[in-house]
Amino acid sequence: MDTILIVEDNRDVNLMLAEALTDAGYETKSIYTGTDGIREIKSHSYDLILLDIMLPYKSGDEILKEVRSFSDVPVIIISAKELVGTKIDLLKIGADDYITKPFDLGEVVARVGSNLRRFHKQIQETRTFSYKDLALDDSTKRVAISDAEVELTAKEYLILELLLEHPGKVFTKANLYETVWEEDYLGDDNAVKTHMSNLRSKLKKANPHEDYIETVWGLGYRLYKA
Numbered sequence: 001m002d003t004i005l006i007v008e009d010n011r012d013v014n015l016m017l018a019e020a021l022t023d024a025g026y027e028t029k030s031i032y033t034g035t036d037g038i039r040e041i042k043s044h045s046y047d048l049i050l051l052d053i054m055l056p057y058k059s060g061d062e063i064l065k066e067v068r069s070f071s072d073v074p075v076i077i078i079s080a081k082e083l084v085g086t087k088i089d090l091l092k093i094g095a096d097d098y099i100t101k102p103f104d105l106g107e108v109v110a111r112v113g114s115n116l117r118r119f120h121k122q123i124q125e126t127r128t129f130s131y132k133d134l135a136l137d138d139s140t141k142r143v144a145i146s147d148a149e150v151e152l153t154a155k156e157y158l159i160l161e162l163l164l165e166h167p168g169k170v171f172t173k174a175n176l177y178e179t180v181w182e183e184d185y186l187g188d189d190n191a192v193k194t195h196m197s198n199l200r201s202k203l204k205k206a207n208p209h210e211d212y213i214e215t216v217w218g219l220g221y222r223l224y225k226a
Helices: 011-024 036-044 060-067 086-093 105-125 154-166 173-181 189-206
Strands: 003-007 028-030 050-051 075-079 095-102 129-130 135-138 141-143 213-216 221-222
Touching: 003 011, 003 036, 003 086, 011 028, 011 105, 011 221, 028 036, 028 095, 036 060, 050 060, 060 075, 060 086, 086 095, 095 105, 095 189, 129 154, 135 154, 135 221, 154 173, 173 189, 173 221, 189 213
Parallel strands: 003 028, 003 050, 050 075, 075 095
Antiparallel strands: 129 135, 135 141, 213 221
16 A cells, blocks of 8 residues: 655644545555654655645745755655745645645645556666665566676576665565465475575575675575665
């Protein structure tokens, strides 16, 4: 389920948006000030942001500029300002769409859906992960260390991709088995241990001076913490 952050200081408008989006199947979070908005964006992950311009303590355009310094999350501006120049300026600094107040709730829900579909498609088409000198390109299924390709089996690739998708997370053998093999884990960890050992050996061979995956004793595996 996609999660939408609504940053709008008018409580009635905010709650109206939240209700319409919840009814459309989205999870929502409501924030009412600019400072709380940027704090929330930095500390939590959202699939799309509805952002008012006239906010207490920190304006929407300031938030947008700051967000674009660290995130590509879709941002739809909601504003009473109808000037074409204002819309163009906001689109130039990173807004994905612009809705003028007063608005139709059906249009807002439709615009949210359209922007999310476009963003998810872009992610699927350009999913790449990098960690230290390692790069994984999901579109080509290519793994490289310092631009030298590393040949992996399908299961080794899926294990590495899973770890790269969730840096810092510890995966138990059961987590890995049920996600990669898509079968119930019955306690036999030989398959996971063998594939993990082979994967680590291939990465170590590609760069003997670097560590990529570490064992968290008694728990499982994660990307090596530098």
